[in-house]
Amino acid sequence: MAGLFGVMHAGATVVPTFPPSGKRAAERLAAVLRGCSPQAVMVDRGRTPERMPADPPVLEISGAATGEEFGCIPADPGLLQYTSGSTADPKGIMLNHANLMSNCAALTAHIGHESDRVGLTWLPPYHDMGLIGTLLFALHGGWPLVMMDPEHFVQTPARWLRAVGEFGVTITVAPAFALQLCTESISDEELAEIDLSGLRQLFCGSEPIHPDVLGRFVMRFESRGLSSTALIPCYGLAEATLFVAGKRADEQVRVDRGVVSCGVPAAGHEVFIVDPESGKPCPDGQVGEIQVRGPNVAAGYFHDSEATGVTFRAGPHRDALRTGDLGYLRDGELFVTGRISGLIVIAGRNLHPQDVEATANTCHAAVFHSVAFSVPGASGEELVVVAERRVTTGLTEVRAAITAAVTAAHGVRPRDVEFVGIGRIPRTTSGKLRRAEARRRYLAAAG
Known part of the structure; x- marks a missing residue:
């Protein structure tokens, strides 16, 4: 936090990123450095990563901010938030101070003011959900925030929920997989x-x-x-700073056609559903691409005018964000169904990988989590499921259960069902499945 506000105090732009602790992380950092050409890299004192490139210079954070006010205008760039880069080099999203303040204001309007609010986070502080959705939000609201190392949660998930009671926590946030991990491992x-x-x-x-x-x-x-109304399914993305829609407080979670509602759009924002091909609006209940308009939407991608034009200049007013996500509106609430790029098309049938994964995840007690994707076959694309297994024996029975369940539910028989250990399916820093990377690994292993 000292580094974050120190850089802002200096009138510079913050580019948050995680330490390059492995080969892929080092490659990602190298891509970020190529993309933004920073003047310096800042790290905690005594924690300079081994894989840190020689250029630019590394500066160690040695003190806290003075508390002095510093001047900036809303249009000044505050953060350059890079995407996960799961399918290509990461893109830098330009977030100005107005975007950051708008996101905090929208979240505050959504859940209201509480004088005794206390937050808790174990999310990585360099990712949009961890940095913007917890750290900056708490500072904006002026309420205390308990911070836990992500590794401490992963090692012992009960630490997160135990800390809720220990510190009187009233608000916290997590990816969906964390709820499943707690349910099954505590x-x-x-x-x-x-x-x-x-x-x-x-x-x-x-x-x-x-x-x-x-x-x-x-x-x-x-x-x-735990009250069931405390759960707030929400939807957001880095290109919209973070928050786009969320369930209203004190209401029950709504489910329609097996899809969980992500609630109503953020205050001051509009959500549209349009046909991805024609760009025409979709009626209530019809699946299309989710588009967003409002002050949370970023200015565009850093040094990439072509991608900015495609993604940030949509709609009749040329000011809407194309999210690349599929969903529909019903009674003013947003239901997210998947990614356009993640569609699996087999013999003319469109399958959402999330639906296939949900079937695989619940068909046998030995399956912890799964990822679905398509690969080239002799007569076109074929379905593959890779599952994290809780056991090391009896996998023939588990494979048969997955194959039968997916075939019955979706009308497509998987060409292959592979097994890996828990935690071996690749994910982004926010917990999203990296299906393209899982597909790449599968094809590489197959030769």
Whole structure:
């Protein structure tokens, strides 16, 4: 936080990124450095990563900000937020101070003011959900925020929920996979130490959320004081700073056709559903591309006018953001169904990978999570499912269960079902499945 506001105090632009702790992370950092040509890289004192490039110079953060006010105007660039880069080099999204303030104001309008609000986060502080949705939001609202290292949550998920009661937390946030991880990994002994009676808002985002994940989470933790109305499925993306839509506070989660509602659009914003090909508006209930207009929408991509024109200049007024996500509106609420680029087309049938994955995830107790994608076959694209397994034996039975369930539910028989250990399916820093990377690994292993 000292580095973040120190850079802003100096009148410069912050480019948050995670330490290059592995080969792919080092490659991503190199792509970010090529993209923005920073004057310096700042790290915590004594924690300079081994893979840090020689240029630009590395500066160690040695002190806190002075608390002096500093001047900036709303149009000044505040953050250059890079995308995950799961399918290509990451793109830098230009977020000015007006975008950042708008996002905080929209979140505040959505959940209201509470004098005793206390937050908790274990999300990586260099990602939009962790940085903008928790750190900046807490600072904007003036309420305390308990920070936990992401590794501490991953090592022992119960630490997150136990801390809710220990610190009197009223608001927290997590990707959908974290709810599933807690539901299935927290023991009865750990459960007894958890108190969620004071938790009023639990924002849940990233991948489209399956209703069973929410239902099982509530069933597991309602005995520890969790209210089902505390769950707030939400939708957002870095190109819109973060927040686009969310469930209203104190309302039950709504499910329509097996899809969880992400609630109403953020205050001062408009959400449209349009046909991806024609650009014409879709009626209520019809799936199309989600487009957003409002002050949260960024100015565009850094040094990429072509991509900016395609993504940020949509709609009749040429000021709407094309999200690349599919969904529909019903009674003013947004239902997200998947990604346009993630569609699996087999023999003329359009399959959403999330639907296939939901089927695989629930067909056998040995399946923890899965990822679905298509690969070239002798007569066209064919379906592949890669599943994280909880066991190392009896996989023939599990494979048969997945094959039968997917075939029955979706009318397409998987060409292959592969197994990997828990945590081996690639994800972005916000927990979204990196399907293109999973596909690349599968094809590389197949030779």
